[in-house]
Amino acid sequence: MRAVLDIDDLHLRIGRMPVLRGVDLTVEAGQVHGLVGESGAGKTMVGRAVLGILPSAARITDGHVTFAGIDLINLPAASRRGLLGRRMSMIPQDPMTALNPVYRIGRQLTDVLRHSLGLGRQAARQRALELLEQVRIAEPGRVLRQYPHELSGGMRQRVLIASAFACGPEFIIADEPTTALDVTVQREILRLIRKLQQDKGTAILFVTHDLGVVAKICDRVSVIHSGRIVESGTASQLFAVPQHPYTKALFAATPRYDRPGNRLVPVPRQLTLRLLEDAAAYDQRRRMLRHA
Amino acid sequence: MLEARGLALALPDRAAKPWFGAAPLRPILNGIDMTVGAGESLGIVGESGSGKTTLGRCLLRLYKPTGGRLVFDGTDITDMEEPELRPLRARMQMIFQDPQASLNPRRRIAQIVAQPLLAFGLAADRQAALSAAHGLLERVGLNGGYGRRYPHELSGGQRQRVGIARAIAVKPALVVADEIVSGLDVSTQAQILALLAELKRDLGIALVLISHDLSVVRVVCDRVMVMQQGSVVETGPCAALFAAPSHPYTRTLLEAIPLPEIDPAWIEDEPSADVGSAEGRARAMDIEGSVAFVTGCNRGIGREMVAALATAGAAKIYASARHVEGLADLAAAHGGRVETLALDVTDHGGVAAAAQKCGDVTLLINNAGVNANRPLIGGDMAEQRREIETNYLGTLAMCGAFAPVLGRNGGGAIVNMLTILSRVNLPALGSYSASKAATFSLTQGVRAQLAGQGTLVVGVMPGAVDTEMSAHLPQPKLPPMEVAEAALAAVRQGIESIYVGEMAQGVAAGLAANATEVEKQFAEYLPQ
Numbered sequence: 001m002r003a004v005l006d007i008d009d010l011h012l013r014i015g016r017m018p019v020l021r022g023v024d025l026t027v028e029a030g031q032v033h034g035l036v037g038e039s040g041a042g043k044t045m046v047g048r049a050v051l052g053i054l055p056s057a058a059r060i061t062d063g064h065v066t067f068a069g070i071d072l073i074n075l076p077a078a079s080r081r082g083l084l085g086r087r088m089s090m091i092p093q094d095p096m097t098a099l100n101p102v103y104r105i106g107r108q109l110t111d112v113l114r115h116s117l118g119l120g121r122q123a124a125r126q127r128a129l130e131l132l133e134q135v136r137i138a139e140p141g142r143v144l145r146q147y148p149h150e151l152s153g154g155m156r157q158r159v160l161i162a163s164a165f166a167c168g169p170e171f172i173i174a175d176e177p178t179t180a181l182d183v184t185v186q187r188e189i190l191r192l193i194r195k196l197q198q199d200k201g202t203a204i205l206f207v208t209h210d211l212g213v214v215a216k217i218c219d220r221v222s223v224i225h226s227g228r229i230v231e232s233g234t235a236s237q238l239f240a241v242p243q244h245p246y247t248k249a250l251f252a253a254t255p256r257y258d259r260p261g262n263r264l265v266p267v268p269r270q271l272t273l274r275l276l277e278d279a280a281a282y283d284q285r286r287r288m289l290r291h292a
Numbered sequence: 293m294l295e296a297r298g299l300a301l302a303l304p305d306r307a308a309k310p311w312f313g314a315a316p317l318r319p320i321l322n323g324i325d326m327t328v329g330a331g332e333s334l335g336i337v338g339e340s341g342s343g344k345t346t347l348g349r350c351l352l353r354l355y356k357p358t359g360g361r362l363v364f365d366g367t368d369i370t371d372m373e374e375p376e377l378r379p380l381r382a383r384m385q386m387i388f389q390d391p392q393a394s395l396n397p398r399r400r401i402a403q404i405v406a407q408p409l410l411a412f413g414l415a416a417d418r419q420a421a422l423s424a425a426h427g428l429l430e431r432v433g434l435n436g437g438y439g440r441r442y443p444h445e446l447s448g449g450q451r452q453r454v455g456i457a458r459a460i461a462v463k464p465a466l467v468v469a470d471e472i473v474s475g476l477d478v479s480t481q482a483q484i485l486a487l488l489a490e491l492k493r494d495l496g497i498a499l500v501l502i503s504h505d506l507s508v509v510r511v512v513c514d515r516v517m518v519m520q521q522g523s524v525v526e527t528g529p530c531a532a533l534f535a536a537p538s539h540p541y542t543r544t545l546l547e548a549i550p551l552p553e554i555d556p557a558w559i560e561d562e563p564s565a566d567v568g569s570a571e572g573r574a575r576a577m578d579i580e581g582s583v584a585f586v587t588g589c590n591r592g593i594g595r596e597m598v599a600a601l602a603t604a605g606a607a608k609i610y611a612s613a614r615h616v617e618g619l620a621d622l623a624a625a626h627g628g629r630v631e632t633l634a635l636d637v638t639d640h641g642g643v644a645a646a647a648q649k650c651g652d653v654t655l656l657i658n659n660a661g662v663n664a665n666r667p668l669i670g671g672d673m674a675e676q677r678r679e680i681e682t683n684y685l686g687t688l689a690m691c692g693a694f695a696p697v698l699g700r701n702g703g704g705a706i707v708n709m710l711t712i713l714s715r716v717n718l719p720a721l722g723s724y725s726a727s728k729a730a731t732f733s734l735t736q737g738v739r740a741q742l743a744g745q746g747t748l749v750v751g752v753m754p755g756a757v758d759t760e761m762s763a764h765l766p767q768p769k770l771p772p773m774e775v776a777e778a779a780l781a782a783v784r785q786g787i788e789s790i791y792v793g794e795m796a797q798g799v800a801a802g803l804a805a806n807a808t809e810v811e812k813q814f815a816e817y818l819p820q
Contacts, residue, residue, distance in 0.1 A: 038477040038478070038479060039477055153340075182339040182340055182504065183339070183504070183545060183548040183549055183550075184339065184544060184545065184548045185339075186548065186550075187547075187548040187550070187558075187559075190550075190559055191559050191560075194559050194560075209477060209478070210550070211478075211552035212549065212550030212551055212552045213550050214552070215550060215551070215552045215553055215554055215555070216550045216555065216558050216559050217559060235554060236554050239552065239553055239554050240554075249479070250478060250479075251552065252482075253478040253479045253481070253482040254478050254507075254552055255478075255481075255482070255485070255505075255507040255508050255510070255511045256507050256510075256551060256552070257506045257507040257509075257510040257511075257534055257546065257549060258534075258551060258797065258801065259794070259797070259798060259801070260510045260511055260530070260534075260794045261794035261795060261797075261798050262798075264482040264485055264486060264511060265482060266479045266480070266482040266483040266486070267479035267482075
């Protein structure tokens with residue numbers, strides 16, 4: 001398998017606080033790679049580091065991010081912008097804030113197409129209609145004339161999926177794309193993402209906190225805690241026999257309607273503390289090594 | 293405790309407001325009927341826009357309903373004005389979805405929790421209220437200095453704990469919790485749910501838990517109510533409803549939940565294109581208007597089955613048992629609809645005579661069974677013979693005698709009361725398990741044989757049930773009524789095998805995944 005994205009020992013701090021402490025992660029071509037963890041684990045920061053949209057206080061202190069052979073960390077901003085939209089794109093979490101409320105859907109979609117693919121006004125509109133049909137929007141012509149607030153959450157997410165796939169990218173980062181949706185809509189959106197991804201052979205880094213969603217859509221999974229990947233493997237292997245105590249603890253804390261007898265066990269405090277200590281000790285050792 | 297009848301609410305639709313004049317009213321809740329018993333926990337589930345939050349607020353009279361009646365603790369509070377409601381408010385509390393928005397950012401945590409105590413005059417003075425608040429914070433797991441902090445200094449889970457402490461401060465009889473764990477990490481969620489279960493148990497509070505997450509409701513609640521577009525589509529005990537949801541919408545909701553296990557079909561199938569259940573539904577049968585014959589009615593599941601059939605609107609119920617004297621009260625309770633009948637299922641002449649006499653039966657419920665409570669080796673042969681004669685041969689005789697009756701009456705249904713032990717042997721009850729395994733096999737064979745005449749044959753596999761027969765088994769045990777209701781739900785939907793209760797469902801899932809492992813686990817329960 002060819003790696004589309006290779007993250008090697010990525011360290012990131014926000015201010016003085018370490019957020020990522022040596023993340024290793026490889027997304028292979030045509031696969032959906034789940035990145036699962038709780039809030040504060042650093043999963044969103046991994047995605048933002050790849051796309052180069054980090055908050056201003058964040059600083060990458062070490063490591064490499066390679067996309068299709070290109071070193072993303074030392075890439076000039078202008079070249080990186082050349083990749084975004086064309087070769088890699090993003091499906092964001094909150095479709096309302098990701099769309100500009102004062103422009104019609106049509107304008108927002110054609111802007112991407114005209115800018116990234118250099119299409120003319122008419123060609124871009126035609127392509128936008130095709131894209132909306134692809135994401136199974138019933139009346140694409142009407143939706144193009146609508147404003148984001150006129151659409152339901154599921155419809156808005158479809159528009160963003162259309163926009164993410166617009167230029168046929170090799171790689172997409174999906175950051176909790178279904179968290180804000182009802183379960184029935186979530187299923188449709190996941191199905192849509194999976195279908196487009198398989199048809200076009202796109203690789204996806206799927207960031208989520210929901211083990212259920214990971215089980216359904218991902219080929220491979222990495223579990224992240226306190227800025228480090230604690231376990232990584234194929235989805236079938238990880239769901240059959242989770243290895244790391246933290247992965248097991250996540251399963252034990254997840255309620256299941258089909259197993260109401262299982263007692264829900266929160267992730268034990270000692271385990272969290274131990275993982276934090278491990279991560280801190282690892283940081284310390286690295287720093288000593290560097291100064292030695 | 294709380295009862296709503298035909299509760300309706302319409303709110304002005306600002307989006308449709310004409311330039312001049314009032315906004316038209318839009319119905320949000322349409323005729324909701326529901327009850328919450330003291331100490332009971334009811335889950336209200338539905339998707340966004342189903343009206344579940346509005347209903348929660350209506351129940352506490354934070355909104356005034358525009359129709360129907362709302363009775364809290366014997367008092368009609370539908371149209372009460374605020375001053376009259378005020379003393380009742382202390383007895384019904386709410387925990388809100390967003391603790392960040394519902395906690396005053398300018399007050400310290402202890403002050404926030406002490407506030408309701410002062411407002412309702414439940415504390416002598418400020419000092420007493422504050423010290424009570426510290427006690428309450430400790431009760432919800434916020435020890436030490438949290439009382440002096442401000443809401444923004446706490447994490448989401450800690451803020452939700454404060455919301456809970458504030459709600460239980462006034463010792464309410466009813467708490468409505470609206471989406472209190474959505475947006476929390478699973479680990480924090482598990483902590484909050486554990487706290488909720490503990491408080492519910494210790495304080496005997498009735499709980500209405502509003503959630504979009506059916507898994508959360510299943511773990512916390514006794515009963516569940518499914519809402520869609522302002523109406524109730526289905527309601528029932530959690531165990532029965534989750535085992536056999538009768539409304540298609542409930543099924544769609546359940547299927548849409550991504551369980552944390554690999555299932556490639558989940559993401560490929562078109563939703564609700566469920567051929568299997570549609571085929572099953574072709575043989576589904578209404579209980580209303582049916583004529584039922586129940587064996588073994590003088591106790592346990594049989595007794596409850598008669599009551600469940602009567603409630604479900606069966607036209608006639610033949611209640612049979614070896615000792616018919618015990619059935620007099622059943623007949624009296626349900627008027628002319630229950631006819632009692634002395635029948636020993638091991639007496640094959642008697643069985644044939646019963647089939648002859650009751651020629652109008654459309655629903656046969658084979659419930660009679662005995663349990664020697666013995667292991668296989670070293671057990672009493674006579675007792676084991678009695679088990680086979682009652683559990684296996686008795687059921688076979690009944691199926692045989694009534695098959696032509698059911699065929700003549702359009703197919704109908706047979707329900708065989710089995711047990712999860714029919715699928716795996718529990719050595720301590722070895723001979724009973726074996727006799728029921730034979731009956732499980734019988735159920736499969738009879739189902740195949742009677743498919744031609746359109747008879748639905750249902751096998752009901754509960755876990756331990758709270759009856760005399762299982763008196764020696766440890767808790768938790770299923771209430772027999774729940775088993776009876778689940779069996780009838782299966783008939784209504786044409787489900788051929790139904791596993792009732794957590795234990796049975798867990799074992800069934802285990803058997804499907806790794807039968808040998810389950811057998812090994814059961815082997816640990818050796819006879820003493």
